[in-house]
Amino acid sequence: MAIGLYFRIIAYAAEQSIGDARCAAGLRHPAIVPVHEIAYDGGRPYIVSEYIEGLTLAELLSTGRPTVREAADLVAKMADALEADWNQRLRELDNLQRENERQHHDEQAQLDAPARQRITDLARDFPRVWNDGRTSALERKRMLA
8 A cells, every 4th residue: 555645735736636546546457556545634635545566757757758659658558548447437337328228128117007107197297286375385295205
């Protein structure tokens, strides 16, 4: 585990770092550092992530600028990781949508035509009953329960 505390960062930069960490917290890929928690302690933001052995980007850049080819390779690796995560999320969303459609279809099948008609009639009649001056507050509460 690694904990990143932000001591001398101006407020905007700290908020930007926390925002970036929140985005990264949802990403799952071997090339992306897992973020476990983003929080504040005594007004100071901190980020808890996996500890990864190796150089930080700042350390890498302190040894000199990478060549165009090295920089392009690094960006391509990051893009591949983000694309893989994005594709996984799209697959998960597609599966959830299919499951939702299946459940919706199953629920529709459970209601026979007369039951569906009664529900439709009730929904159509609801505004008239709700707005009727003779409908008490207690009756309105019961309608919502």
